[in-house]
Amino acid sequence: MAEDKPDDLARLEARLKAAQEARRDPSAGGEGPRPSMTGAGFALRAGVEMAACVGVGAGMGYGLDLVFDTRPWLLVVFLVVGGAAGIMTVMRLAGRMEPGAWEGGPK
Amino acid sequence: MGDPLAQFLIKPLFPIKLGAWDVSFTNSSAFMVVVIVLVTLFTNLAMSKRAMVPGRLQSVAELAYEFVAGLIRDNVGDKGKDYFPFIFTLFMFILTANVVGMVPYTFTVTSHIIVTFAMAAFVFIGVTVIGLVKHGTHWFSFFVPPGLPGWLLPLVVVIEVISYLSRPISLAVRLFANMTAGHTMLKVFGGFVIALGIFGVAPLAVLVALTGLELLIAFLQAYVFTVLTCLYLNDALNLSH
Numbered sequence: 001m002a003e004d005k006p007d008d009l010a011r012l013e014a015r016l017k018a019a020q021e022a023r024r025d026p027s028a029g030g031e032g033p034r035p036s037m038t039g040a041g042f043a044l045r046a047g048v049e050m051a052a053c054v055g056v057g058a059g060m061g062y063g064l065d066l067v068f069d070t071r072p073w074l075l076v077v078f079l080v081v082g083g084a085a086g087i088m089t090v091m092r093l094a095g096r097m098e099p100g101a102w103e104g105g106p107k
Numbered sequence: 108m109g110d111p112l113a114q115f116l117i118k119p120l121f122p123i124k125l126g127a128w129d130v131s132f133t134n135s136s137a138f139m140v141v142v143i144v145l146v147t148l149f150t151n152l153a154m155s156k157r158a159m160v161p162g163r164l165q166s167v168a169e170l171a172y173e174f175v176a177g178l179i180r181d182n183v184g185d186k187g188k189d190y191f192p193f194i195f196t197l198f199m200f201i202l203t204a205n206v207v208g209m210v211p212y213t214f215t216v217t218s219h220i221i222v223t224f225a226m227a228a229f230v231f232i233g234v235t236v237i238g239l240v241k242h243g244t245h246w247f248s249f250f251v252p253p254g255l256p257g258w259l260l261p262l263v264v265v266i267e268v269i270s271y272l273s274r275p276i277s278l279a280v281r282l283f284a285n286m287t288a289g290h291t292m293l294k295v296f297g298g299f300v301i302a303l304g305i306f307g308v309a310p311l312a313v314l315v316a317l318t319g320l321e322l323l324i325a326f327l328q329a330y331v332f333t334v335l336t337c338l339y340l341n342d343a344l345n346l347s348h
Contacts, residue, residue: 045281045331052277056269078269081262085269 046093050086057082111294115218115287135222138214142203150199171199175333182337186344193233194340197226198333205286205325209318217328218286224279230336231275238343249346278335285328289321 061078065071119131153168161169175195179187187194201217208215216222238246250267251260296317299310 045277045335048277048281048284049273052273052280053269056273056276060269060272081265082269085266085273088266089270089273 042093046090049089049093053086053089054079054082057085109294109298111291111298114214114290114294117219134214135216135219138204138207138216142200142207142216145207146199146203171195174198178333178337182334183341183344187337187340190340194333194336197230197336198329201226201282201332202326202329205329206322208286208290209321209325215286215290217282218290220279220283223282224275226332227275227278230278230339234336234339234343237340238346241344242346246343246346249342274335274339278332282328282332285324289317289324293317293321 057078057080058075060082061075064074064078068074117133117135119129119133120137121132123130123132149164150168153164156162156165158165172195175198176191179191179194183190204216207213208218238249250264250271252263252267255263293314296310296314300307300314303310
């Protein structure tokens with residue numbers, strides 16, 4: 001029985017170390033933090049993201065139109081740019097556009 | 108058949124006037140208080156024993172803690188630990204508000220866009236300020252992808268800025284739209300049950316299934332809001348270039 005105790009302690013030590021290791025791992029890994037998302041979560045995100053970008057683009061265009069008195073031209077331009085921003089956001093979301101995909105310029 | 112949108116009506120319980128402003132204590136405020144009291148009671152009661160081997164209630168509290176801590180660890184990394192109290196509060200508030208809203212005759216706080224937008228705007232402004240404080244003007248490089256040909260720069264920066272500004276809007280609209288749509292649908296099917304008499308059994312069966320689905324969405328939306336807050340915080344703390 002007396003021999004059991006150090007053995008237990010050693011095992012506990014090993015388990016503690018493993019738990020600490022597991023805790024440190026994600027931030028220590030070279031890949032950096034990775035977003036985890038369920039399929040449903042992704043589906044819920046993409047549509048709203050696109051609409052929000054177009055909406056912000058339209059709002060910016062309308063606001064700038066009021067400032068520069070150029071109605072409706074900036075609204076038209078920013079609507080398209082907002083659509084581009086929406087597509088970029090959704091593509092980034094889908095993971096096709098990793099950070100650094102711009103490196104080397106467009107092909 | 109009752110009006111399916113009547114459940115979202117804001118009714119002042121104690122009318123208060125502050126000069127020109129109407130700052131009445133409404134049913135919405137009342138349920139926010141209910142949610143805060145519930146969360147505070149739950150976390151305090153669950154942890155009052157501080158048992159080494161947790162009981163049922165303490166397990167649930169520890170589960171919630173571990174869940175949010177895991178989200179921060181996976182999405183932000185070690186630097187995110189400082190922001191745990193805020194993110195945990197946000198998660199518990201949204202989750203409890205969504206679940207309380209599932210109880211009949213209650214009011215769903217998160218079904219009003221001004222409530223969700225206030226939370227999203229708080230996250231957005233907070234994250235922007237954190238980024239500016241941590242990185243100074245270098246933070247603006249967030250809008251400039253590396254290795255970009257010069258002639259594309261103005262266009263891409265505008266696109267990036269629009270993409271950044273759309274964050275609080277998509278955050279707010281997602282939560283609000285899901286809660287409003289779900290609760291309206293429940294009410295419409297509830298109306299069918301009464302209107303169809305004996306054949307109302309069919310919509311009643313659908314209603315049971317929908318209630319389950321709504322509970323899932325209540326959790327999922329709290330989760331999505333929290334994950335996105337973590338991701339935005341990650342962008343502010345760990346500037347990639």
